[in-house]
Amino acid sequence: GLMGLKIHDLLSNQGTINPLYYKSHGELLEEIGELEKLIIQAKVLEKREIESKLKKLREVLQDQNIFGNPKTKLLLFTEHRETLDYLAGNEALGIKGKLQEWGLTVTKIHGGMRIGDRDSIGTRIYAEREFREESQVLVATEAAGEGINLQFCWLMINYDIPWNPVRLEQRMGRIHRYGQEHDCLIFNFVAHNTREGRVLDKLLERLREIRSALGTDQVFDVVGDVFPANMLERLIRDLYARKTTLQDVLDRVVKEIDIERFKRICRSTLEGLAKKELNLSAIIGKSAEAKERRLVPEIVEKFFLGAAPITGIHPTKSKNESYRIGRLPRTLFPIAERLQGRFGPLGKEYKYVVFDKKHLAEDPTLEWVTPGHPLFEVVREDVWDKVQDDLHRGAVFYDLHHKEPYRLDVFAASIKDGRGNTLHRRIFVVETDMNGALTIRQPTLFLDLSSAPQGTKVPDDSELPDRSQLELCLVEKALTPFLNEVATQRLKETDTISRHIRISLNELINRQNLILANLVERQQKGEELSGLISQAESRLDELNGRLERRLAELEKERQMTIGDITHLGRAWVLPHPERTQFSRMVRDDEIEGIAMDKAMEHERSRGWQPEDVSKEDRGFDILSKNPVSRDVRFIEVKGRATIGEIAFTKNEYETASRLRKDFWLYVVFNCAGTPELHPIQDPARLGWKPIVKIDHYHVGADVILQQGTKDEER
Incomplete structure (x- = not known):
């Protein structure tokens, strides 16, 4: 065989072998024979280990029902391309992988593949898509430990364990990340009958112990700070070089991976985050807006x-x-x-x-x-x-709750900084009534309107304010307050950034000044350092330039302007022709006012802080906050003179459906006499029936009375 040929070559060229290493031709043959025995033994052991590992792999797959449930995905990591081919196959070499022989669908990712895209066969992104949509198993080398998102998989096997624990953490991060809906199950294959296997097992054991003690997976996020990347490899090399013993290495692992060190690093990480100028109250204040x-x-x-x-x-x-x-x-x-x-x-x-x-x-x-x-x-x-042409041609709508026509003009506008960056772009609506009065409305207003048939005639608007007057109103009533809000926020941000830039760059500048001063002092003592001094001076100039340039950029970022005001389209809104037929559902402003007063009084009596937003077309009337718990209620108020059915507009119904348990309906019956409040949480569940003609939804008074009684004590 191949080994015999190599031995023959060695004997044929023995004249080139240094005679100091052997005494006679016979001794050389004897040593070669011993080596051949060792090689055969090594191959037997290697085959036995492969078979043992493969057997264990099949057991794990059977235990996890991989063969019985094709929807269970498996990510399997290996250190070596040869092992990857052994398990997943290699079509180019005509190799069929063991996993394929077991009837599993397999794809793979390795370092020789480019990133590519979801349609390019043989690329990493394509393999990710194939894993998601078709294959049950992805076998990967370290290439999949970087930049690939596999949170649709929750079962992982480390067929080989990397000596760098940071790489182990990166592997876990492929599936244990934001968006993961399951508890992740990870198996680490470690050979207990080898010295490096015992060391790896001790490392994993310590990490498990600390994770259990701390009650957090953050242990894996900071393992690189506790146990440097190359330490394990260095310890194992020293072990095989007989520079240390197995027990010494195991003791070192226990010493280095210490729970107190992990606690300190985890604590400092959190403290560092807390010091990053986080405005916690502002974040909490934004939570209501985010929910809405x-x-x-x-x-x-x-x-x-x-x-x-x-x-x-x-x-x-x-x-x-x-x-x-x-x-x-x-x-x-x-x-x-x-x-x-x-x-x-x-x-x-x-x-x-x-x-x-x-x-x-x-x-x-x-x-x-x-x-x-x-x-x-x-x-x-x-x-x-x-739809641009349709927008420019305009539209006609009906409104059940208005007696007179009105016109709506839709604009888009931006807020830009001094560097030309668009910070915000929003849609605004300007309402014009038949008397020429202008009001800023929310775009959600359109959800409360019904489409009018094609050809519906609209009023003459030649005497109403023109485009320039509308834009002037928009700037004064909406864009200027919006600009001031953004500018205040940007000023706080840039002041924080500026402060940190000054601290960091001034520190670098001070260090560079010390280096330069040291070089000049040494030069004055006779050393030839003109080249190093020139480099130090250039570096100092570059740092000063960076500081000046960045501060100038921040100054421009503080300069806010309104820009790109664009008229998107116009619509006329007419009183609904079915207004008389559905008069019971038409809003009565006086009754609604009584109901709002009752609802606001109720919230204040609970110790909450209610805000009237009924004029803002947001799909609810009151935004109420608990000043202690920061809980929020989005409250729609409906008033009736006596007792009657309740109607939702399309906007109100969709808002209730979106906010669910955060949305409350406060129905106030008997507003003409002694008002009675009936609060209902998550009213979208009440079985509303649509009224197609007017794009409304309604529910009977009996449902309100029955459900309101249940929810009153909440």
Whole structure:
């Protein structure tokens, strides 16, 4: 065999071998024979270890029901490309992997693959997509420990353990990250009958103990700060070089991975975060706004299903609340290229998509489409481009609650800093009544209106304020307050940044001055250091320049201006022709005022802080906050002179459906006599019936009385 040929070559060239290493030809043959025995033994042991490891792998897969449940995904890490080919196969070499022989669908990622995209076969992103949609197992080398998001998988096996514990943490981070819905299960394969295996086992044991003691996975985030990356490898090399003993190495692992050191580092990490100028009260104050504006999956789904056909996409409903998309129209790809830098590449085909993340727990192969996903953003952009002409032509709507017509003009405007960066861009609506009075309204106002049939006549607006007057009102009543709000926030941010830049760069400048002073002093004593002094002076100039340049940039960032005011479209709103028929649902301002007073009084009596937002078209009337717990109630108030059915506008109904348990309906009956308050939490569950003619929803008084009694004590 090959070993025999090598021995023959060695004997043939023995004249070139240093005679100091052997005494005779016979001794050389004897030593070669011993080496051949050792090689055979090593191969037997290696084969035995491979078989033992493979057997254990199959046991784990059976225990985790991998063979019985194809939807359970497995991420398997190995250190070596040869092992990867052994397990996952190599088509180029004609090798079929063991996992494939066991009937599993397998894909792989290794360091020789480029990043690529979801449509380029043989790339890392394609393999990630293949793992998500088709393959049950991903076998990977360290390449998958960097930049790939696999949170749809929660089972991982470290078939080989890296000597660098930081790399172990990176592997775990592929599945144990934001968005993971399951507890992650990770198996580490360690050979207990080897010295390095015992050391690795001790390392993992200590990490488990500390994780249990601290009650947090943060132990894996800071392991690199406690146990340097190269320490384990160095210890094992010293062990095999007989510079230390196995017990010494195990003791060193216990000493270095100490719970008190982990506590100190975890504590300092949190303290460092707390010192980063975090305005905690501002963050808490923003929580109500975040709840109010969050997009629930139903809203995203409704928009996408309505918009997709306009772009040439025709989703078909499938099982598990998913939709089949199929291949995308070519017309979308120029738009996708324009948006790729912000949202990533668009795939050529999407099999099944969902709009609610909860469905991924049942089937991780589904694609979750939501704002920020390239498919969603391309559809939104294409629809926006296609409706521009319609927006400019305008529209006509009906309003059940207004007696007189009014006009709505829609604008978009931006706030920019002195460097030309757009900080915010929003939509604004200016209402003009028939007397020419101008009012700023919220875009959500349109959700309360019903579409009028095509050809509906509108009033003459030649005597109403023109575009320039509308823009003047917009600047005075909406954009200037908006500008002041943004400028105040930006000033705080830039002051904080400026303070930290001065501290850090001045520290570097002071150090460089000391270095320069030391060099000059040594030169005065006779050393030739002109080259080093020149370099030190250049470095000092560069640091001073950086400080001046960055402070100048921050000064520009403090300068706020209003820009890009764009008129998007106009609409007329007329009194609803069914207003008389549905008069029982038309708002009575006097009754509603009594109901609002009763609701505000109730909130104050509970120790809460209510704010009247009924004029802001937000889908509710009162924003009430608990000053202690920071809990928030979004309250819609409905008043009735006696006792009667209650109606929601489309905006109110969708807001209640979006906010669910944070949304409360306060119904006040008998406002014409002694007002009675009936609070109801999560009113979207009451079984509202739609009234198509007027785009409203209604529920009977008996439902309110029954449910209000249950919720009053909450």
